Amino acid sequence: MALPAASRSLLLLGECVPCVKHNASKFKIKRLELDTNLLMYFRKDDFVYAHDPEKKCKTGDIVLIEQLPQKMTRLITHQVKDIIYPLGDITDPITGKKVVAGKFRDHIEEVNQVYGKLPTAFDYGKAPERGWLEDKKDFTHVETYIKYHKFKNDDQPYAV
């Protein structure tokens, strides 16, 4: 069963992927498509560009995007509505507490206190916002590639 185009859906939930456009962010929409012969649902990824002038969304965030009443450009059809789960800083909607991959942060803190906390341990409260190491050690905001040739005038900062 063919899926209707993602660009025509009113509301979508997508994961942010690196994008070069200035005012927009690219989102990967994970949807299930029915294979008519096997009668099985397989994952199909659609990419949608959404208007995000302040670049609120970082790579890996799960974001809710809604369709614009009128297309901004040929590709930008949606706009960012709400960041549901920012990467690394997920809040459990039921309790409202911060979580780390299946454990509550305060629970981990308490366990660490009992065992003895190292002074060099990562402190969530004092950690700076995501993005302070961008272009220095964090290259998730761009698509990196393996360097295949050394160009004379090009520094190639995003080649691995």
Added chain:
Amino acid sequence: MPFMKGKAPVRRTLKYLEAGKLVLKNEIKVFTVNYNVHGAHHQGTKEFVFWYLPQIQYKNPNVQVATFKNMTPSPFIRCFYETGKQMLIDCDNKSKEDIHEHLLKIIGKTRETLEAEAIAREKKDNPANFGRGCDRHCICEIPGQIPCPEIVPLPNHMRGKFIYAKD
């Protein structure tokens, strides 16, 4: 069952998919389930995803159905409405049947709405239908049938007052 592959291939039969009861309301556009792979209190949600998710996606082809694994310690279902509202359903320690029943009551279309929609679809499908809600109201409007007795009186052998008259 052709291609009887995978665990519980009965989930991949057309009969099973058509038998899905949960048809989400029109305003719901995104349906997400968050659960962990390990943990006894997540087992119910995990089974719900295993058994009922194909049915839900089959009955709602225009809804984005997504699952997120190992993100939060508690399992839950989150629905996003067109209006911007969200519906959060806690599934901690609930069995798959409990979750399914709860969803049917809260965000599923009622049986009456579904039946009404099925009838409406049938009426729109078949142009030969007549009656309430169709183009032709009465059988007398259909070419080839007896004209309306209001305009042209029926022949005497079809009229009760002549057939049952005691003479």
